[in-house]
Amino acid sequence: MSAAEADLPPIMGPERRILAVGDSLFAGYGLTANEAYPTRLEAALRAKGINARVTNAGVSGDTSAAGAQRFAFVLDAQNPKPDLVIVEFGGNDILRGISPAETRKNIDAMLAEATKRGVKVVLMGMLAPPNLGADFRKQFEPIYPELAKKHGATLVPFFLDGLVGKPELVQADNIHPNAKGVEEIVKRTAGTVGEAVK
Template structure:
């Protein structure tokens, strides 16, 4: 079988959009077989909806926003083509480590700035802070995502783990990562936002 290498910078076909899920263990599918991970299930859901998308996995378990920022350009080069949409899902590890909110915000801002400079549409997937971090941290952290979405004029999905967080039936034994059933719920709830972001990016 012949393989075709698409030069970096080439744009994916509108009929077969390329989506890059750029994040941490939640997009990487931590603790799950590949067929049960977020990117595989999102791709399947899009194709069932009549969108022949390819969803590439850009998740690295344990990544903070700073670590993701450091690998952003390398990751984009590795795709082989300019994505039609990047789903940015980061910040959970910054929060779990109690890192300064301003630091996470600055790195997320830099990631969004780089993607926009390349004219790549973005969907920002939000995260929420654990309540045990205290009201001041929670308020500051939770405010990062709407503030960045507004500043960059990009669509935002409020909470990546919506409908899953806090439900032990949908979480793995570590108490943090979704199980296969949880991923199904995440994909189902996120799908309309992904479709809308794709359509918005196509218009632009």
């Protein structure tokens, strides 16, 4: 055991199973499996003494419609059922020009399915880029806080918070976080996820 590991709190309690369902931001596009957000989140939660096991169900390129289509199937495949599901969609909807009403409908369906099964949810919010105009932003950005409130989910207002305007934290495509960017996201979200899963 390293000195750093010796300083960590002991991992306590029953295993907390977390299912991370999302797009390339969870799948770890351009990263190794060990650098993807769900893997780094699990390590951060365990460093906090939470006996977390995070399953990565991220699929690169998934829209909210694709997520909604596979959501029940992915939940069915978990045995035992997860204590918490993290839902992260919307980026590909923006890139493909899908209407905010459609995005809302799909995320609403996923949260309703989780609620029906008695699984707690952390919803990762997204913001619309300014170049899409005020009208699009007015329709898109309230989706996340409104649906979190409707379904009693925990909200992370903006999943990529801390990366905007910091090219050293993103890959060359200016969209996906690099390994350092993932660590920044984990730093900003692990506390929220940890509280939700307790």
